[in-house]
Amino acid sequence: MNKKKIALFGGSFDPVHTDHVNIAKSCHQNLGFDEVWFIPAYLNPFKVEQHSTIKDRLAMLRIIEQKYDFIRINQYEITNNRPTYTYETLKYITKHYPDFEFAFIMGSDQLDSLESWNNFAELIQLMPFKVFLRDEDHYNKAIVDKYQLEVFTFDNHHLSSTDIRQLQHLNQQIPEINQYVNSHLLYLQERLASVMDAERYLHSINVGKMAQKLAVKWGIDEQKALVAGTLHDIAKCWSWEKHLWYLEHYLPFLVEEPKPIWHSFTGMLHLEKDWLIKDQEILQAVFNHTVGSIDMTWLDKVVFCADKISDERHYPGVEQYRELCFQDLEQGFKELVKMQYEQAVEKHGQNAIGILLTNTYNYFVKGEKD
Known part of the structure; x- marks a missing residue:
């Protein structure tokens, strides 16, 4: 035999x-x-x-x-x-x-x-x-x-x-x-720490953890929240030239939005084109994490809020925002949009904050649905 x-x-x-x-x-x-x-x-x-x-x-x-x-x-x-x-x-x-x-x-x-x-x-x-x-x-x-x-x-x-x-x-x-690698956030040291400074890396980890906590609280997919939250700032430290290349090649109409929020869009593109992440909910949450949109899902709102209330944040009133997000996610989201909008207007002026943030503010805070 x-x-x-x-x-x-x-x-x-x-x-x-x-x-x-x-x-x-x-x-x-x-x-x-x-x-x-x-x-x-x-x-x-x-x-x-x-x-x-x-x-x-x-x-x-x-x-x-x-x-x-x-x-x-x-x-x-x-x-x-x-x-x-x-x-x-x-x-x-x-x-x-x-x-x-x-x-x-x-x-x-x-x-x-x-x-x-x-x-x-x-x-x-x-x-x-x-x-x-x-x-x-x-x-x-x-x-x-x-x-x-x-x-x-x-x-x-x-x-x-x-x-x-x-x-x-x-x-x-x-x-x-x-x-499997993407959904379990393997190799973050090679993939994140190598493209951002220590402060941004800590923020990214903290946003992922906060998004996961909020997701557990509100019955949302916690793993998707963890992934989207952790990767939300993946393009934050890129050069303007690199941002511009991605936008011009894939989403040229967004070049008109303010430069400080480009990383939301290029981060989504980087995860889709280079990481080969196919989950559209994760990609959309990254896209919307800075200034939102009128089509925010609950996952989008979780990541948006987590970005503003992560544990290393210490601005005046952050504790109240944290408490509110865990008491009433929708109201916490609206208050954070309002804060984001008012700070942007104060810093850059009404005409320089971009159409997306304006639309998000008008829709969720002012209640203008049309």
Whole structure:
């Protein structure tokens, strides 16, 4: 009886991406492996930290496992609750699954460090190593020849988890994984803290938390409120040139609105075009968070209010506004619109505050419905 052939594929998978899956597909479709076992690391011995939690990395891998019947997740290294060397993992698996035939899968980018792996002399004898070429022109051919390693190509998009975390090549990422990352606000340090100062980052986190609290209070989707609130100022620190480019390309009529509120519109566009967020409720809440519109949903109002009453705000009267928003969201929203409007008029003059804020004020505060 032939043994079942299993390809072992270890890594951080932070996040798992299209090229990981394409390597697994090649193992199954081209090399004849019955299954591919993804082995997520608790912590890669060559790294000092992971960028997302074990829970999130496993959840993303389970999305992949459900899509492909030949993919399995092996949690040996996760359950060890400590960094685990590949040698230890492979010894454990071969001992506990003696009826299977194994091979170890690696990317060619790991060849340079291969001989420095723990217990390498014994490791290389445990099972065959299959090398997939991340770059067909540049890889350590000397190591391949020295240990007579087999090399293979695959449907290679040249992706990396680092690039994905930094919003690069998301159009080639697995859509379900990208949706999970966005809806769970993973990789905020790479995606938010890198494009805003510490004060703006703290404000963004606080607005997300406040929006979530208000959503819980008023029976609104708290996760959407958390996401929209946290990401509401994603474009706040952009240059005017960058704002202008997005508006001219996608919403040119909004160039006429005051520059200080452009980030509401370009933030929405950035999340839609670059983050690939498809949830229209989240996008609209970001769009409306500064000056609102006459078509405000309850989620819009939650994020609008949270932006004005987040915990780090200390302007006169903010405590009263906070209390009101938790007592009567509609009235709290109207009072905050009134405050926003009056401050804008005082600072910039009636003719320089933009049509959107004027319309919001007239509709909700003055009651002009026509």
